[in-house]
Amino acid sequence: xxxxxxxxxVASHETPGSKFYQPFAVTPELEAEADDRISHYPESKRAxxxxxxxxxxxxxxxxxxxSIKWVxxxxxxxxxxxxxxxxFYPGFRQSAxxxxxxxxxxxxSCAMGGSYELMERLCELTGIDRSASxxxxxxxxxSPCGKFSVEFAECLASCGSAPVxxxxxxxxxAVAPGKAEELLAKYAPNPDxxxxx
Amino acid sequence: xxxxxxxxxxxxxxxxxxxxxxxxxxxxxxxxxxDGGYDDLKKAFAMQPKEVTEEVKKSGxxxxxxxxxxxxxxxxxxPPNNTKPVYLICNGDESEPGTFKDRYxxxxxPHQLVEGMVIAAYAxxxxxxxxxxREEFPEAALIVERAIEEARAHNFLGKNVLNSGFDVEIxxxxxxxxxxxxxxxxxxxxxxxxxxxxxxxxxxxPAALGLYMCPTIVxxxxxxxxxxxxxxxxxxxxxxxxxxxxxxxxxxxVSGDVKNPGYFEVEVxxxxxxxxxxxxxxxxxxxxxFKAVIPGGSSSKILKCNEVFKLKxxxxxxxxxxxxxxxxxxxxxxxxxxxxxxxxxxxxxDTRKMSWVLNNLNAFYAHESCGQCTPCREGSxxxxxxxxxxxxxxxxxxxxxxxxxxxxxIDGRTICAFGEASSWPVEAIIGKFRDELLADTKxxxxxxxxxxxxxxQRRFLQPA
Numbered sequence: 001x002x003x004x005x006x007x008x009x010v011a012s013h014e015t016p017g018s019k020f021y022q023p024f025a026v027t028p029e030l031e032a033e034a035d036d037r038i039s040h041y042p043e044s045k046r047a048x049x050x051x052x053x054x055x056x057x058x059x060x061x062x063x064x065x066x067s068i069k070w071v072x073x074x075x076x077x078x079x080x081x082x083x084x085x086x087x088f089y090p091g092f093r094q095s096a097x098x099x100x101x102x103x104x105x106x107x108x109s110c111a112m113g114g115s116y117e118l119m120e121r122l123c124e125l126t127g128i129d130r131s132a133s134x135x136x137x138x139x140x141x142x143s144p145c146g147k148f149s150v151e152f153a154e155c156l157a158s159c160g161s162a163p164v165x166x167x168x169x170x171x172x173x174a175v176a177p178g179k180a181e182e183l184l185a186k187y188a189p190n191p192d193x194x195x196x197x
Numbered sequence: 198x199x200x201x202x203x204x205x206x207x208x209x210x211x212x213x214x215x216x217x218x219x220x221x222x223x224x225x226x227x228x229x230x231x232d233g234g235y236d237d238l239k240k241a242f243a244m245q246p247k248e249v250t251e252e253v254k255k256s257g258x259x260x261x262x263x264x265x266x267x268x269x270x271x272x273x274x275x276p277p278n279n280t281k282p283v284y285l286i287c288n289g290d291e292s293e294p295g296t297f298k299d300r301y302x303x304x305x306x307p308h309q310l311v312e313g314m315v316i317a318a319y320a321x322x323x324x325x326x327x328x329x330x331r332e333e334f335p336e337a338a339l340i341v342e343r344a345i346e347e348a349r350a351h352n353f354l355g356k357n358v359l360n361s362g363f364d365v366e367i368x369x370x371x372x373x374x375x376x377x378x379x380x381x382x383x384x385x386x387x388x389x390x391x392x393x394x395x396x397x398x399x400x401x402x403p404a405a406l407g408l409y410m411c412p413t414i415v416x417x418x419x420x421x422x423x424x425x426x427x428x429x430x431x432x433x434x435x436x437x438x439x440x441x442x443x444x445x446x447x448x449x450x451v452s453g454d455v456k457n458p459g460y461f462e463v464e465v466x467x468x469x470x471x472x473x474x475x476x477x478x479x480x481x482x483x484x485x486x487f488k489a490v491i492p493g494g495s496s497s498k499i500l501k502c503n504e505v506f507k508l509k510x511x512x513x514x515x516x517x518x519x520x521x522x523x524x525x526x527x528x529x530x531x532x533x534x535x536x537x538x539x540x541x542x543x544x545x546x547d548t549r550k551m552s553w554v555l556n557n558l559n560a561f562y563a564h565e566s567c568g569q570c571t572p573c574r575e576g577s578x579x580x581x582x583x584x585x586x587x588x589x590x591x592x593x594x595x596x597x598x599x600x601x602x603x604x605x606x607i608d609g610r611t612i613c614a615f616g617e618a619s620s621w622p623v624e625a626i627i628g629k630f631r632d633e634l635l636a637d638t639k640x641x642x643x644x645x646x647x648x649x650x651x652x653x654q655r656r657f658l659q660p661a
Contacts, residue, residue, distance in 0.1 A: 040368040042325070043282075043409050049390030050373055054332075075390075088392045090564075091332040091374030103333075107294040108495060108557050109452035109543055135564050154376060154561055155294040155495075156333050159452030159541065160459045169335040 006079050010065040010086075011094045016146030020099040021061030026070060030059065034074055045075045049085050053092055061096045090139065090153075098142045098149030100187045103166040107155040113162030117177035122150055125184055147188050206461055206477050210438070212446045213422045214298075214462045216306045224340055226347035229308040235353055237429045241316045242361040244428075249320035253424060255432025257444035261298075262288055262379070262417030263494060263539045264614075265527045268424070272321050272414055274404035281411040285323035286388065287314055289330040289337075289418045290372055290379040293494035294561060295541025298448040298460055299418040303330065303337035306422075307344035311367060313421040315353060316428055318365045321414050326367045329384055332374045342369050376565035380613045381415040382407075383567065394569040395613035419448060440466035443526035447540055451478050454485065454546035466526030473525060474544060485546040489629075492523075492530055493538025495558055496618035498625035506533045535625075551630040552637045555623065556584035562619035573616045576607040580623055586647065587634065593643035597634055601627045 034052050041047035052074060056067045063086050072079040086092045104110075104119045123130055126143040128150055133141050135152065142149040158164045161173035167187060175183055203218065205211050216222045216232070226234070241249050254269030275283060287310065291299040302310055310328070318326050330338045345367050348354045356364045370388050377383045382401055383393035385408050400406060407413020423445060427435045436444045443465040452458045456479030463473075474480065474487065481487050487502045506518045509532070523529055527537045545554060563581035568574040583600045586592040604623035607616045627634060646652040 040370075044389065046390040047388060050371065050387065053373070054371055081391075084392055085373075085390065088567075089332075089373030089375050091372070106557075107561050108491075108554065109295060111557050112453055112545075112549070135560070153333065153374070154564055155292055157291045157297045157300050157331070159295050159297050159543070160450060162452060162458075166333060166335075171336065 004065075006068065006083070007065040009083065010063075010068065012062065012064050013095050015096045015098075015142045015149075016144055017061070017096040017098040017142045017149055019146055021096050022059070024056070024060050024064050024067045024070070030055070038074070046077050046081070048075060049077075049082060050089075053082070053086065057092060062093045064094070093140060095140075096142075097140050097151075099147045100167050101140070101149045101151065102183075103151050103153040103156070105154075105156040105158075105162070105164050106152040107159075109159035110156075110162040110164060114177050115163035115165075118163050118165070118175055118180055119150065119152065121177045121180035122148075122184070125180055126150070148184065203457075203459065208468060208472060208477060209462050210446050210464050210467075211462050212426050212438075213302065213309070213419055214448060214460065216309070217301045217460075218305075222305070224305055224307050224344065226308055226344065226351060229306075230351075234308055235312055235351075237425045238312050238315055238353060239359060241319055241428045242359060242363070246320045246322060249316060249428065252432035253320070253427055256423075256427040256435040257432075257442065258420065258423050258427060258435070259443070259527060260417055261419035261423070261447060261540065263293065263496075263536075265537060268416060268420050271404060271416070272317075274402065275321060275412040275414070276405055279412050282325065283321055283323040284408045284411060284413040285314060285318045285321060285326040286381075286384065286408065286413060286415045287326070287328040287418055287421050288379065288381065288384060288415050289328055289334070290376075290384060291334075291418070291539075292331055292376045292379050293496065293539045293541055294558070295450060295452055295491060295494050295543040296539040297450045297452075298540060300334065300337065301460065302418050302422060303334060303341055307337075307341045308348065309422050309425060310341070310418055311344055311348050311353070313423070313425040314367055315348075315358065315365055317414070317416065317421055317424050318367075319361075319363055320424075323414065324364050324366070326365060327370045327388060327408075328367060329370050329372060329378065329388060331372045331378070335371075338369050338371050345369065375567070376561075377567040377613075377615060380615060383613065384415060385413060392567070394567055395615070397612045439464045440524070440526060443528055447525075447537075449473060449525060449540050449542055451542045451544065453544040454482055454487070454549070455544050456480055456482060458544075463525070466524040466529065468525050469521065470523045470525065471521035473542070478544075481546050485548060487544065488547045488549060489545045489551075490520075491541075491543040491545075491622075492525070493536045494541040495543065495561065496621055497530075497538045498535040498621050499629060500533060500535055501629050504533075504629075508532050550588075550637075551626055551633050552584065552587045555626045555634075556581070556588045558622045559584045559619075562615075562622075566615060566619065570611040570616065572607045572610045573619060576603050576616075577619045579603050580619070582647070586642075587637055590637065590639070591642050591645065591647075592638045593640055594635055594638045595643055596638060597627060597631065 037051040038048045052071045068082045072082045126148045140151045258268045259265040372378045378387045378393045382396035387393035403413040448462045504520045530537045559581040563577040566577045604620035607620040
């Protein structure tokens with residue numbers, strides 16, 4: 001089968017986290033959930049682009065070329081209109097994160113509270129090497145075992161209880177760097193962690 | 198997710214945050230109704246929509262999202278001969294660094310917001326309303342959606358609300374991690390399913406040409422909550438809170454280098470910087486001293502703690518105002534060259550290097566620029582690159598001049614206010630801490646290449 005330009009453009013690639021996510025598949029439940037969201041926008045189906053992408057990412061971990069085509073088809077718009085949304089928003093990703101995706105707040109109050117040290121400690125414990133990451137194009141790095149991934153997020157709006165982070169949809173406050181181990185243990189009781197120095 | 202269980206400080210006046218951290222309180226509608234919830238909606242329905250708007254105008258409420266624009270006046274900007282549908286949008290994209298007030302309203306008191314929104318929708322004639330919640334509040338989105346369902350089941354939403362003949366639906370729309378969606382026209386584009394590139398004003402004032410090019414009112418979460426209390430108290434009574442032209446209460450979010458950071462709801466202008474940072478926040482951490490304060494979210498211009506400001510009296514004479522005597526209201530902070538913004542107060546003590554602070558903020562704005570306008574897209578990244586060099590000890594004194602000139606070339610040359618938001622921190626920090634920044638530079642650095650590409654190009658400069 002020939003590869004369409006869309007597949008070439010979407011930056012999906014295999015990651016150690018891929019094994020934790022189901023490949024994209026359209027089910028009646030998915031259709032129903034999408035139709036319900038679309039009904040919130042009686043004026044314009046296109047307005048449901050973000051909600052549909054959220055549903056896809058929540059179910060399948062990331063936005064693949066196939067899912068972009070499905071969303072576009074569902075909304076009666078060109079796939080490029082969906083792709084341009086996916087590539088703009090930092091909240092949408094095109095490859096699988098780890099099973100538990102950790103977003104550490106990087107912005108001023110959290111940075112003052114030690115969020116950079118927290119990130120360093122999380123990477124140390126999960127064997128993640130962030131040296132190849134950059135904030136714009138490759139913000140997410142997955143651990144070798146695929147259980148965790150990390151990303152620096154911009155202000156998570158809880159500056160009074162810095163440093164803070166999100167693990168999937170769970171919010172954690174006042175996570176001092178020394179509490180990194182405790183945080184990871186909540187998600188992986190026996191993680192394949194690199195022994196700490 | 199709540200860690201604070203603190204009692205409100207004696208200087209606080211809890212109106213919006215009355216139920217935040219309240220013992221025995223939960224976000225369910227039963228709890229809200231037991232406390233007299235939705236009574237203010239009934240009161241509003243007994244009034245004409247115009248009368249509700251009139252009360253909000255009388256209250257003097259100014260938007261709590263950042264710009265401080267009078268809410269009631271915003272509502273009257275809908276063209277009088279309008280025949281299109283009107284939309285109401287609640288801006289719950291809270292992303293201004295230093296601000297964390299809406300988080301607690303959305304998580305702990307969602308019905309206060311829903312009630313405020315139904316009243317506002319009634320006043321402006323909107324039958325469809327959206328709450329735009331930032332993606333990073335997944336739990337809040339669920340809580341608010343549950344609250345909407347409960348409200349619909351009680352006929353506070355839907356068709357013929359409480360037999361008033363008024364129909365209204367509220368939906369939650371989740372963002373996807375972009376700060377620019379807090380800008381109202383960017384938010385509207387995002388709600389339409391597009392990249393959130395802000396629209397140029399004029400002509401795209403949302404009250405005339407907003408969502409789907411229909412009249413749209415965009416208000417902050419806290420502002421919409423105030424509407425409910427204005428209806429309950431009456432505009433005149435509400436206006437007695439606070440000081441002249443800066444009425445009501447507002448939530449100040451304090452973070453950074455203080456003993457007790459957190460949120461404090463106070464009467465606008467009734468608390469000074471000294472009272473806020475020493476009495477309410479417990480002063481600096483042990484052995485440290487306050488150095489500077491960013492008073493209204495990261496975009497507001499930084500103030501030095503030893504500054505004395507020259508303010509104009511109404512009669513044209515001037516008076517000195519010490520930093521510590523600044524009243525936390527819109528007009529005083531504006532007169533001091535900064536702004537009350539979103540109420541996010543970030544405190545820095547003497548252990549903080551300003552080059553590091555500047556670089557952290559520059560990284561934020563470089564990441565969050567939407568890329569639509571060249572001065573902002575290129576400038577914010579350029580400013581970050583220069584401050585990267587500054588913190589790495591690789592900057593030269595002339596870099597500070599370049600940084601400053603870049604900032605002043607963004608300011609005022611972009612479609613939306615992000616241009617100002619990204620350049621004001623640079624302008625203010627260089628303006629007030631120039632010597633400190635210069636101390637981190639070395640003249641010889643001017644001769645070094647800034648990146649591998651430049652280094653490679655230098656071979657053309659070598660003598661053959």
